[in-house]
Amino acid sequence: MLYFTCICVTFSLICGGFGCPNFQYQWSQYTVGLIDHEQNQSWLDAKYICESSRGYLASITTTDEVAAVLGYMRMNYTDGRYAIGLSRQANLSQDISLPANWKWETGEDFYANIQWDSNQPNINNTLQAGVRIDIKTSKILDMRANNPIKNKNTKGYICEFDSLYFQSTEPRGVITNASYIRCALRCLRQKECRGFHLDDAGCQIKTGLNGDPKRHYSKVIYRNE
CATH class of the missing domain: 3.10.100.10 (Mannose-Binding Protein A, subunit A)
Known part of the structure; x- marks a missing residue:
């Protein structure tokens, strides 16, 4: 049996210690x-x-x-x-x-x-x-x-800063790798994007489900949209 685990990729809305207020x-x-x-x-x-x-x-x-x-x-x-x-x-x-x-x-x-x-x-x-x-x-x-x-x-x-959420069927924890972050941000800004994955060709923006769900992050929700 395949168990689906919800994993979130998150970007906190933080001040970062400089230039407040935001x-x-x-x-x-x-x-x-x-x-x-x-x-x-x-x-x-x-x-x-x-x-x-x-x-x-x-x-x-x-x-x-x-x-x-x-x-x-x-x-x-x-x-x-x-x-x-x-x-x-x-x-x-x-x-x-x-x-x-x-x-x-x-x-x-x-x-x-x-x-x-x-x-x-x-x-x-x-x-x-x-x-x-x-x-x-x-x-x-x-x-x-x-x-x-x-x-x-x-x-x-x-x-x-952005706050966005994606889920994967593979337990990954919170991703902070810059390549994943930029790919997620591209997906966030495109209304037709339903998920993304990275491969040897780079960031792949998807409008539907990926054939390999273990490599695919599906868009779950926008915060403050």
Whole structure:
């Protein structure tokens, strides 16, 4: 007899010890942290800080989400630029503005729901680049991902956290592996996704039941949706 065990993959809605208070939009919760310019922090440092608290640099992928995040930021912070989870790897294309070269931390593609500032992006294609958003203009600007942030107009970063649940027929415990987390987040954000699994080809998003249930995580519920 086959016994099905409900196993949850969870992402806690936590403050993470920086930039409190936080705010929420749909299924995500956000916190804002400040850059320590004396510690030579970079865009990659902000990325690692978010991930160390089981989150990720904010992936604001829809027009409504952009409006919600900027609305909160403008009410609580007078100005400045804040790192978000959009980046480009080095040496992808000579055309540094090609949308396909830019990816959100959740693995989602970059679309025109958010606009580049004038003369942006401008970081050479041989370098890895991250992105910051100007909360006054709503425009985004690129920056060298691993260079210390010296310009104090770049004041902080926005982390995003999710709470989601998947189940598997194989006892796995709580998964914190980054590859599983990103795949689960992609599934979370796609209404048609009913589950996912990872194989040698990477993250596989499924719209129905998987033929091998031991490798498959089925979506159970959204919290705060």
